[in-house]
Amino acid sequence: MVERQSKNKNRWVKQNNVEGSRVQTNTKRKKTNLVLNILIIIVSLLIIGSVYFVIFATENKNDAPATKTASSVQKKEDANLSNKDKKEQAKSEKDQSSEKETTSKSDDPNVSKVIKKNWKPVGTSQSGEHINSYDATSMDWKEKIKAFSEATDIASDNMTLWFVGRGKDPATESIGTISSKDEPDETYRVYIKWKDGKGWEPKKVEKLKENDKR
Numbered sequence: 001m002v003e004r005q006s007k008n009k010n011r012w013v014k015q016n017n018v019e020g021s022r023v024q025t026n027t028k029r030k031k032t033n034l035v036l037n038i039l040i041i042i043v044s045l046l047i048i049g050s051v052y053f054v055i056f057a058t059e060n061k062n063d064a065p066a067t068k069t070a071s072s073v074q075k076k077e078d079a080n081l082s083n084k085d086k087k088e089q090a091k092s093e094k095d096q097s098s099e100k101e102t103t104s105k106s107d108d109p110n111v112s113k114v115i116k117k118n119w120k121p122v123g124t125s126q127s128g129e130h131i132n133s134y135d136a137t138s139m140d141w142k143e144k145i146k147a148f149s150e151a152t153d154i155a156s157d158n159m160t161l162w163f164v165g166r167g168k169d170p171a172t173e174s175i176g177t178i179s180s181k182d183e184p185d186e187t188y189r190v191y192i193k194w195k196d197g198k199g200w201e202p203k204k205v206e207k208l209k210e211n212d213k214r
Contacts, residue, residue, distance in 0.1 A: 110212060111189075115205040122146045124199035132171055132194065134164060143200050144174055147192045151202035154180045154188075162213035167191060174200070177213040187211040 101117045126139055133140035144164065149156045158181050167173025172194040179187045189206040 106206060108206070110209050111206045112209050113207050115207065117202075119151060119202040121195045121198035121201040122150050124197070126199075130194055130196065132166070132174065144176065144192065147200035147202050148176045148178050148190045151190045151192070151205050152178065152188050154178065158182060160184060162187070162211060167193070177208075177211070179211065185211075
């Protein structure tokens with residue numbers, strides 16, 4: 001009886017030792033698996049980070065020249081616009097300067113003031129050799145009237161011609177005394193000069209105190 005109990009006790013001890021060893025083995029395996037899983041996760045994150053860094057760095061490298069080129073193009077366009085603006089401003093100032101009107105006094109006692117301006121020729125429809133004509137039906141006469149109108153801002157259909165004659169150079173210069181129908185007491189003496197291929201060009205306007213051609 002005692003011998004049987006001793007055998008049973010030894011068997012129970014052996015079973016406990018086996019089960020204890022099995023538990024320890026399972027525990028170690030679980031720890032090992034946990035460590036491996038953690039290492040796998042860390043390695044995966046490192047790989048992902050490395051790949052992202054490589055891609056990001058490559059994109060920045062590719063974008064840099066494009067950005068630089070775009071910036072250079074923009075600067076060049078801005079410079080062109082600035083130069084264009086400066087040219088337009090200079091042209092505008094030149095045009096304003098050319099249109100600036102100046103007045104002065106005259107030694108002629110009948111002239112209240114002398115008006116000068118950088119007028120341009122009024123254009124012409126004539127061709128060939130120019131003839132300074134005083135025929136009221138000629139094209140040259142009509143273009144003279146246009147030049148008188150340009151110099152005084154008096155419309156041709158509102159203009160009274162008191163006198164039209166030759167200037168110092170009879171071939172290329174003419175003088176006209178005119179007034180408007182609305183204000184007949186304001187009389188102007190207009191000096192014009194012929195420009196080949198361009199027509200009559202106003203040179204000077206004198207505002208008269210009295211109409212000496214009435």
